[in-house]
Amino acid sequence: MINNSNRFNIDSIKILLLLAVFIPSKSFSANFFWVNGTGTWSDYANHWATSSGGSTFHIQIPSPVDDVFFDDNSSLIASDTVMLDSTLIYAKSLNYTGTGNVFLYSNNLLVFEISTTINLNPGLSFYAPGSEIRFISSGIHTLNTGSDTLFARVSFRGSGEYNLNGDLNCYSLDIQSGKFHSNNHHIWLYNISTFGNPEVFFGSSEIYAQERARFYITTTFYPIHAENATIYCRDFEARRAWTFKDVYCSNNFVSNGANFNNVEAHTFVGYSGTYNDVKIIPALPPYSPSSNITLLGAGSIFNKIEIDVTECIISGNLTSDTLIILPGTYITVGDTLNINSFLSAAGNCSGYTSLNGSNGILGTINMNSGQAVLGKNYFNDIRFLGTVPFNAASSFTTSTVSGVTISAPTPKKLFWINGTGDWNDASHWSTISGTSQDNCIPTEVDTVVFDNNSFFTNDTVTLGLNTKCKTFIWSSPDSALFNTILYVNEIFIHQSLIINNPTTIEFDFDYLHFISDSSGNKINTNYALLYPDIDFSGSGEWAFQSAFKTTGTVLIKGGTLKTNGNTINAGSVSFDLEQPAAFLLDTSLMEINIWDRDPQPFNLNIDADMANFKGSKFLSSVPMNCNNFIGYDSIALVGPSTFNDMESGAIFIGNCNGHNINILDINRDQNVQMGSCNINKLELDCESCILNAEGSHIDSLISVKPGQNLNIDRVIVDGHWKTNGSCSGYITISGKNYPDTNNIQLNGTCDFQYMIFKGLTISGNVPVTPFNSIFDGPSQGLNISSYTPRTLFWVNGDGNWGDNNHWSSSSGGIGGECIPTKFDDVIFDSQSSAPGNFDVYLNHIYSYCNSLHFIRQGKINPGTSISPSIEIYGNLETDSLMSLFVTNHLISDSGTNYINSRSQNFGSKLQLEGNGAIELIHSLKSNNGININVNSFYTRGYQINCAKFLLDNSKILNVYLDTSTINSQEFQGVRTNNAHYIDGDSSNINCTLFWVNNNNFNIVNSTGSIDCDTCNANLLTGKDIAINNSNIKRAITTPGPNGGFGIKDSHVEYVQLNNSDGNFTYNSLIDTLIFNMPGQDITVNFNGTVANHMEIISNPGFPTRLQSNTPVTINYTGDTLCTDFIYLKNINLTGSGVAYAGINSFDLGGNSGWNFLPCPIINEVEDIEQSLFTIYPNPVSSTYFISCTEINRGDLYFTLYNMFGQIIDEKQLNQNYTEMNGYNLSKGIYTYQIRNTSGSIIQKGKIVFN
Helix, strand or coil, X not given: CCCCCCCCCHHHHHHHHHHHHHCCCCCCCCEEEECCCCXXXXXXXXXXXXXXXXXXXXXXCCCCCCXXXXXXXXXCCCCCCEECCCCEEEEEEEEECCCCCEEEECCCCCEEEEEEEEEECCCEEEEEEEEEEEECCCCEEEEECCCCEEEEEEEECCCCEEEECCCEEEEEEEECCCEEECCCCCEEEXXXXXXXXXXXECCCCEEEECCCCCEEECCCCCCEEEEEEEEEECCEEECCCCEEEEEEECCEEEEECCEEEEEEECEEEEECCEEEEEEECCCCCCCCCXXXXXXXXXXXXXXXXXXXXCEEEEECCEEEEEEXXXXXXXXXXXXXXXXXXXXXXXXXXXXXEEEECECCECEEEEECCCEEECCCEEEECEEEXXXXXXXXXXXXXXXXXXXXXXXXXXXXXXXXXXXXXXXXCHHHEXXXXXXXXXXXXXXXXXXXXXXXXXXXXXXXXXXXXXXXXXXXXXXXXXXXXXXCECCECEEEECCCEEECCCCCEEECCCEEEEEXXXXXXXXXXXXXXXXXEEEEECCCEEEXXXXXXXXXXXXXXXXXXXXXXXXXXXXXXXXXXXXXXXXXXXXXEEEEEEEEECCCCCCEEEEEEEEEEECCEEEECCCCEEXXXXXXXXXXXXXXXXXEEEEEEEEEEECEEEEEEEECCCCCCEEEEEECCEEEEEEECCCEXXXXXXXXXXXXXXXXXXXXXXXXXXXXXXXXXXXXXXCCECEEEEECCCCCCCCEEECCEEEEECEEEXXXXXXXXXXXXXXXXXXXXXXXXECCCCCCCCXXXXXXXXXXXXXXXXXXXXXXCCCCCCCCCCCCEEEECCCCCCCXXXXXXXXXXXXXXXXXXXXXXXXXXXXXXXXXXXXECCCEEECCCEEECCEXXXXXXXXXXXXECCCCEECCCEEEEEEEEEEECCCEEEEEEEEEEEEEEECCCCCEEEEEEEECCCCCCEEECCCCEEEEEEEEECCCCCCCEEEEEEEEEEEEEEXXXXXXXXXXXXXXXXXXXXXXXXXXXXXEEEEECCEEEEEEECCCCCXXXXXXXXXXXXXXXXXXXXXXXXXXXXXXXXXXXXXXEEEEECCCEEEEEEEEECCCCCCEEEEEEEEEEEXXXXXXXXXXXXXXXXXXXXXXXXXXXXXXXXXXCCCECEECCCCCCCCCCEECCCCCEEEECCCECCEEEEEECCCCCCCEEEEEECCCCCEEEEEECCCCEEEEECCCCCCEEEEEEEEEXXXXXXXXXXXXXX
């Protein structure tokens, strides 16, 4: 046997040198001229000519050393396009010298990499959203943009110097390195960013960052020269001590250490800089104002600040010569504000100015010279320091204020006039009804009146900041809507709310605040429907004088609320006390959807002894004494508490005394939790209840709902216990933690009928003898006769499973048998109904049978029960026309049960459970999922189609897939510890998501991802494949975006990568590696070994780039790698293998181990195993044959290559001879290789085609 090395003999080297003479080297640049109008960039044979308007074409698309030209001979008219159909486009320069229109277009993401510059006349458009035009030169260049539109990200990544020679209009500008000169030209874009190490000269340019864009400057060390530039943007950010002229922002401004002349912004953050004139402005359309407008100027020095917004937070120790705050602004001072010469912060009749501290911390305003103008202000947690006098007439203070002299305003009664308008528009307020006089907006001491002179028809009152009044009176006969503008959405009422006409008012805002420290306040809404959340604060008292209704929350922070027996209807009631409070409910009906009471830092007195509660959830973590609870979903009440009657779904009560409790049928598996309670009567009307009484005493316990399921623990029945099922529905009762817990202590009498007992302990007055009842597992304290299993037939057509009139002991017989138990076989046959379809409805949560045989057309459907399911403890056999639309629990406790669905498509989930085994005896289909939690599952080679194939992780499962094909959206079987055993050596799995560990598979085909940890498989096919610690024969990625291939600590015999965007990562051993991604950009982060063979498939129209951000090393020990038209960056090859990148390929830097030469022609056949194959005739004219001298060699594969190493033909060989078609091949010399399934070369040589 000849050693398979990669050393060349003397003849090979001679041919290599000969080829180098006759094949032109691509290291020389060429001019590429576009011709023939509309076309695709990759079509070099019809569009890339060697001269302007020429008919001689290049043999490939432009490369990084080629100049690209569009001119008047390109034959492009207005409607023509040049489609950029590759993810990689290269040119040395891009030139447009024509006078017409050129439209370069792509709807895919791409990188257009230009080695030098662009020279454009007006008329060229580049439209590739999200793509990048990347300049990478190291020289000095002029960018002649022609003011054309480049709708892409323009980036500079080389060390060169670029000078604009025209306006730049692009999507974004990204300057990472080198020097950039705007030369005073305008720049229009969406965003601009600089980082890395560039130097940028903006001159006197005007830079416009368009809507929805951000303007970031984040360079760390290199300078930005913008002393004379004007920048218009949405958001601005500068990180170092540069100097800018003017910056005008429609939204946010951030700077650290920079200096500016004029700045306008909606929010301002400026650290340690100097500013001549700063103005805080409202947000400009289409942007919404911030709810947290900030002026942060820590360490900065300002000449003048003007604030023209409704609300602003001033923070940081800020110093300014002048501060002007326009009337109506709400200012929060977070630190110290130093004013050197002039402060203007006065409000007016149209808007008070508020000066406030931050979160209870005093804000400081300090002035030692100049003038301070105040008046019509609100002050809160603010102090004034310095020698300048501070005087504020007609002003208010609500908490700690010092250093200012304040005089209060005179209370007024204000009438709304002139219909639709803004609350803070003084022209709508008058001291006389219907007449304009003394127009001022209301304050907290003013009463507001809406009467018959206020509105016209369907008017609107829009709320503004600081919407306040003392008493709100509504008497208007005309309808009006109170709504909000932007984030301002609240009214503060400091005394009473009176609505005399409830049908004409609509509150469509978020918050209604009642604030008072006085008694005598009234709330009379006449049951008008309110929408806001409502809160009460202060030490005052409010009395409800009518029924009250809001869809929002009622939050009590303080004060006393008296309901006076009126109905209170609210979305919820909760408490967050700031001081002691009382809620006196009298005999009111409290229709509160959610009542939420937690312990409070202050005393809360709730008088509810006579009140009735009705709602969805009642949660109280402190004791309460109540009358009745009506129709709740759940109640949680701690003791000691008392109540009369309680009606609810789930309850959680402790240390309580109650008269009657009725558990409603609200949810599946409802919890009834009681601790140390004394209950007169507990009635369970739920289909499925979990009763944990923790030693509670119950005088009377009643459950008479057929089909009920009860799980009971630590119940003490002192009087009578009645649990009566019926022939139409047994009541199943089980004990928690049997046999360790005393589930029931029976001190009185009992009446048990039609019950199923599952692991229950009864003590006290025992033994108990139930009537018509069944043991399903061991129980204590009971006397029950053994049960004889039955075979039951469905009769009488449509009906409920729980209707015993549909169950007979014989086919077509008379109904009346008790419904099936888990021990009974059920049969649906031709006598169950008239021919055709019929419907069976599950009217209990759980329906049971042993084996189910549905051998005719029909359906089992959900009934009136909550999420019903059927538990099948034996075999399942269905007709091909039968449908199951309920969750099916197939339970095998021992032995092996089977499923025979006869290809029926189940319309619901199949849950396989138990400690036994389940096998298929026919193919299986489910529109929903198949959840496996049975000890052993055997597919027996049958096909499975389902939405999800999931292995439960609660225990170790054994799944035997045999030769089955599994078609499922998801196939998951991952356990953190002690993996499932899956025997899939011969199976085929087709899915969207595949995620398993520690198992063996044959073929897995995923349209999405494959995650295989410690696996063995013959073939994995998916868009995104991750392999760890595995042995895989073949792994193939499918075409499409967002894919990739990751391999770690694994061995894969054959890898073929076909998708476009994925990374190729991690280290491992690969025998054969194929990159089949022409025209794509492949990120290679692979430091591993390729042992036998590697191919990189590329072509002249779609060159392939393999690159890494940091150098990677591939140990290649295989045969000679032949390719061409590839671009390489940071890809290093070591090992004995020889790699020829081809003369049309490019070294982009950081590579080693590659020969940028044509692949040598092999002059002799290399018979690795002593000439096992004969190829004849050779030379070939048309058809040729491959014959084998030895049979039973296993699967073998023939691959034919051209002189560039590209695959021309592939075929699996027959055992004796194989016919090959060479009709369409060009004349020349070709090479071939014959490999086995592991990728090892059996024979290689050359074939000549005439």
